[in-house]
Amino acid sequence: MSTHTENTAAAPVPRHRALRREIAAEWVRLSSLRSTWWCVAAAVAGMALFAGLMGWTQLSAARDDALASSDVEFAQLTSQGYFYLVQFSVLVLAALASTGEFAHRSAAATLAWNPDRSVVLLARALVTAALAAAASVVAGLTGTGVLAALLSGHVAFPLGEILATVFGAGLCMALFAALFVGVGTVLRGTAGTVMAGFLLLLGLPLVMQLSGVDLVDDLAALTPGLAGIEFYAAGDVGFYSAPFDGPVNVAVVVGWTVAALLAARCELALRDV
Amino acid sequence: MAERAASLALVTQRQGHEGTDAVLTADRLTKRHGPRTAVDGLSFTVAPGRVTGFLGPNGAGKTTTMRMFLDLVRPTSGRALVDGRRYGELAWPAREVGALLEAGSAHPGRTGRAHLRAKAHVCGLPRIRVEEVLDEVGLTAAAGRRVGGYSLGMRQRLGVADALLADPGVLLFDEPVNGLDLDGVRWMRELTRRLADQGRTVLVSSHLMSEVEQVADHLLVVGRGRLVADAPVQELIGAWSHAHVVVHSPRPGPLRQCLERAAGTDARVRVETSGDGALRVFGLSPERVGDLAHEAGTPVHGLWSQRASLEQAYLELTENSVEHEARTPEEVHA
Numbered sequence: 318m319s320t321h322t323e324n325t326a327a328a329p330v331p332r333h334r335a336l337r338r339e340i341a342a343e344w345v346r347l348s349s350l351r352s353t354w355w356c357v358a359a360a361v362a363g364m365a366l367f368a369g370l371m372g373w374t375q376l377s378a379a380r381d382d383a384l385a386s387s388d389v390e391f392a393q394l395t396s397q398g399y400f401y402l403v404q405f406s407v408l409v410l411a412a413l414a415s416t417g418e419f420a421h422r423s424a425a426a427t428l429a430w431n432p433d434r435s436v437v438l439l440a441r442a443l444v445t446a447a448l449a450a451a452a453s454v455v456a457g458l459t460g461t462g463v464l465a466a467l468l469s470g471h472v473a474f475p476l477g478e479i480l481a482t483v484f485g486a487g488l489c490m491a492l493f494a495a496l497f498v499g500v501g502t503v504l505r506g507t508a509g510t511v512m513a514g515f516l517l518l519l520g521l522p523l524v525m526q527l528s529g530v531d532l533v534d535d536l537a538a539l540t541p542g543l544a545g546i547e548f549y550a551a552g553d554v555g556f557y558s559a560p561f562d563g564p565v566n567v568a569v570v571v572g573w574t575v576a577a578l579l580a581a582r583c584e585l586a587l588r589d590v
Numbered sequence: 591m592a593e594r595a596a597s598l599a600l601v602t603q604r605q606g607h608e609g610t611d612a613v614l615t616a617d618r619l620t621k622r623h624g625p626r627t628a629v630d631g632l633s634f635t636v637a638p639g640r641v642t643g644f645l646g647p648n649g650a651g652k653t654t655t656m657r658m659f660l661d662l663v664r665p666t667s668g669r670a671l672v673d674g675r676r677y678g679e680l681a682w683p684a685r686e687v688g689a690l691l692e693a694g695s696a697h698p699g700r701t702g703r704a705h706l707r708a709k710a711h712v713c714g715l716p717r718i719r720v721e722e723v724l725d726e727v728g729l730t731a732a733a734g735r736r737v738g739g740y741s742l743g744m745r746q747r748l749g750v751a752d753a754l755l756a757d758p759g760v761l762l763f764d765e766p767v768n769g770l771d772l773d774g775v776r777w778m779r780e781l782t783r784r785l786a787d788q789g790r791t792v793l794v795s796s797h798l799m800s801e802v803e804q805v806a807d808h809l810l811v812v813g814r815g816r817l818v819a820d821a822p823v824q825e826l827i828g829a830w831s832h833a834h835v836v837v838h839s840p841r842p843g844p845l846r847q848c849l850e851r852a853a854g855t856d857a858r859v860r861v862e863t864s865g866d867g868a869l870r871v872f873g874l875s876p877e878r879v880g881d882l883a884h885e886a887g888t889p890v891h892g893l894w895s896q897r898a899s900l901e902q903a904y905l906e907l908t909e910n911s912v913e914h915e916a917r918t919p920e921e922v923h924a
Binding site: 330338339342343345346349351352360416417421422423425426428429430431432433478499587589590 | 695
């Protein structure tokens, strides 16, 4: 063992360097867990399965009625795959990244290593968001590939539109990942975080739409799941018409994410580990 | 009992806040969880170059106090300082303080090596340091396995590796021998000793007096969140051992009278009768007690000198401070 004297005179670490180091540590934490890769695999496999099923249905329709099948929207199908499957893989990924340490009491080690809660939270949100974005883009491209393989020769293949959806969804899934890192840090429980995420992304907006009250129905568009799909499907969701178009939808998701991370930061400051 | 308490109070007052080279300082540290007070106005200092034992029954507030030093638990009032600053205000906390928290502060789904690599990134240390410290704690062969498959002793060793990784000057070990086998316990003792001899500040918590007695130079004893004693180990033994002479006689009455006559006005000498009829004589040597028995003409069936162990002292110190106390069936139904 070397002597300890060299450490006692350590100069303060600039915050940006501390963040870079924490990001590297967070990547080790996230990538060294098998559950992380199961979530990534679930996102890609889920999208492939969804595209396969939808592609097969469209292919059957095209064989029956070639004229009707020309209405098939690649981007719309891909965005629905994100909405129904991929976003829930991202939810579980973020929930495990943020709550696993509290469940297994390893959060004490993480915060003892770096007591700057802002840096720890920001690093976790950035790393989880980056992985969620990458997994979502791979899932989207996989789904598009499956659709293209099944439907080539039957429908048009609008590459620009598809890429806009895939990368828009990647951005949105990154924001969802950061959002649920915040929610998970506040709740500190995996089950509670997954439940809250499911309600925010799907349950709550569906119930609000069922209410029959116009105002409540419109407010459902401000929940992150519906605002997200409206953004990455570029207004062509297919099962729902939003009252708001354009960048306001991604701004809504950003707002939810910032609010969740601020709540998480406050919670880390106020609650003991 | 009152005299012992007074003598210990002196020890506590003399030792408390002494030493300008203190590295760890608890200043009226208090932590309340609702109506329950876990740590109650704790004030002490820990100096470098020696092993300070932090002793108390389960629930006495040891872990909470250590966590307050690491900014993991916010004090309700008071301060826990490292080198005069809060942990979070240190230039590079993880390189200045190493902590072995409870066994299990590594995620069970992660390998031991990955756990340490994450910390190496935070501390700006090269990968080779991870391998060095794994070798030092004897975990190289198991480093690629997931922590969930480790025994309790292996998890403790990983916790020690975590604490030593950045070669810090201050070490906090919370119940370090829990789960270790005999070899591990000996290794831990030698390591603790070596770290203090290198000039580091070492605070070791335990609820086992027998363990701390073998390694600590100085003791902090807590009970129900309060400081009960703060003294060098030898001084604590001296203040609490109260060497006395036990004498068995079939005629204890005349012997007692003789002993009390000999004591005269010397307040240091006193005689007590124990439950089995034996006399316990404080303040006189065994030879003097034998001579006095001979002068009194009383037969003596047994006579020996007895010193209380540090363990007995600890039990007396904390007898009213045990948070979770088992009761006998008779006590339950009383």
